[in-house]
Amino acid sequence: MTTPMKSWKLIALIALPAWILLGSGCAVISESECQAGLWYERGLEDGARGRSQGTVYKIAQKCHEYGVRTDTAAWMRGHEEGVERYCTPENGFVVGRRGRDYEGVCTGPTADLFLANYERGLAVYQAEQQYNALVNRYEDVEREIYRVEGALEEAETKEEARALRSQRRSLRREMRHLEGEMMLFGGFGAFNPLLFY
CATH class of the missing domain: 1.20.5 (Single alpha-helices involved in coiled-coils or other helix-helix interfaces)
Known part of the structure; x- marks a missing residue:
């Protein structure tokens, strides 16, 4: 029998794409949030939660239904800053340890460290x-x-x-x-x- 750690690492790597797809189905934004605007702050929050850039298009689509125009540029600026906070090695472990989805938002030198720690946390x-x-x-x-x-x-x-x-x-x-x-x-x-x- 393989050790639990090895088998779970393998399962984590195989199942990761499925988790990414499943994690995209939650409610994006309410009408009152659309009306409030605060696009930079919303982008900052979404980035700090590890949500992908695709989130802004879902937000824009939903807000359009409420007759509100989204400032995607402000959201993207906030998102970029939020992602920097999210993509730390320490947070990678925390996100994995809580069994949360990872949407692949980390890039550059921090991405590998984040992912390595995410996989460790997820294995636990x-x-x-x-x-x-x-x-x-x-x-x-x-x-x-x-x-x-x-x-x-x-x-x-x-x-x-x-x-x-x-x-x-x-x-x-x-x-x-x-x-x-x-x-x-x-x-x-x-x-x-x-x-x-």
């Missing part, structure tokens, strides 16, 4: 998600064992009791397997992010 985030799924399954299995043991006490036939004991053995084997899997992440109730940096 995804490992934690995988760990949480293991914990949830473990708790489900534990509850199922209690249910089976209760049913075993009330079993009316040998065949029913035999089937329940077999089910309990299978569930206990699964629990041991899950415990082993969780050890790769630090242990039960002890996710260790340092294992995935």
